[in-house]
Amino acid sequence: KNEVEQSPQNLTAQEGEFITINCSYSVGISALHWLQQHPGGGIVSLFMLSSGKKKHGRLIATINIQEKHSSLHITASHPRDSAVYICAQRSYFGNEKLTFGTGTRLTIIP
Amino acid sequence: KAGVTQTPRYLIKTRGQQVTLSCSPISGHRSVSWYQQTPGQGLQFLFEYFSETQRNKGNFPGRFSGRQFSNSRSEMNVSTLELGDSALYLCASSGRGEYEQYFGPGTRLTVT
Numbered sequence: 001k002n003e004v005e006q007s008p009q010n011l012t013a014q015e016g017e018f019i020t021i022n023c024s025y026s027v028g029i030s031a032l033h034w035l036q037q038h039p040g041g042g043i044v045s046l047f048m049l050s051s052g053k054k055k056h057g058r059l060i061a062t063i064n065i066q067e068k069h070s071s072l073h074i075t076a077s078h079p080r081d082s083a084v085y086i087c088a089q090r091s092y093f094g095n096e097k098l099t100f101g102t103g104t105r106l107t108i109i110p
Numbered sequence: 111k112a113g114v115t116q117t118p119r120y121l122i123k124t125r126g127q128q129v130t131l132s133c134s135p136i137s138g139h140r141s142v143s144w145y146q147q148t149p150g151q152g153l154q155f156l157f158e159y160f161s162e163t164q165r166n167k168g169n170f171p172g173r174f175s176g177r178q179f180s181n182s183r184s185e186m187n188v189s190t191l192e193l194g195d196s197a198l199y200l201c202a203s204s205g206r207g208e209y210e211q212y213f214g215p216g217t218r219l220t221v222t
Binding site for chain 1: 143145147152153154155158166168189198200202209210211213215216218
C-alpha cells in the first residue's frame with residue numbers, strides 16, 4: 001500500500017470547471033508538496049505546505065494535518081492545466097526523503 | 111538564474127552496460143536529489159547529496175550510485191544495466207535550509 005494516496009487517478013472536465021484533487025498520507029510530515037508534470041516529463045513544483053492554505057493564481061492548496069489530508073483546487077480550469085498532478089510527502093521522522101503519490105491525470109476539454 | 115540542467119536528455123544503452131547521468135543545480139544550491147520515474151512504480155527517490163556527502167538514500171540496489179562535486183554538480187551512475195532500469199531520471203536542487211525542490215528536465219534512459 002502506497003503511503004501517499006491520490007484521488008481520482010484520472011479526471012476529465014470541461015473548461016471553466018472547478019477542479020479538486022485529493023491526497024492522503026499516512027505519517028507525520030514536515031511538508032507536503034504538490035507538483036505538476038506536463039507531457040514530455042518536466043516537473044514544476046506548485047506548492048509546498050505544512051499547514052493551512054496557499055494560493056497562487058487560480059491554484060489553491062490546503063492541508064489538514066489532523067486528518068493527514070491535502071487538496072489541490074483549480075478554479076476556472078483551462079486546457080493548459082491539462083497535466084499530471086502529483087503530491088509528495090516529506091516525512092517528519094528519520095530520513096526526510098520525498099514519497100510520491102501515483103498522480104492524477106487531468107484533462108481539460110475546451 | 112539558470113535552472114537545473116541535466117545531460118544527456120536521451121540515452122539508449124544495452125543490457126549489461128553502465129551509464130552516467132549529470133545534473134547541474136541552480137547556482138548557489140548545494141542539495142541535489144535524484145529520482146527515478148517509471149510507468150509501473152511512478153516517482154521514486156534515489157538519493158540526495160549535500161556538500162559532496164550523501165545525506166539520504168532510497169531503496170535501490172547498489173548498482174545505483176552517485177556523487178557530488180565541490181561545485182555542487184552531481185552525477186549518478188547505474189552499472190550492469192537491466193531492462194527495468196529504463197526510466198526518466200530526474201534531478202532536483204534546493205537551496206540552503208529549503209525544502210522547495212527545483213526539477214531539471216530529466217534524462218530519458220532506454221535499455222535494450
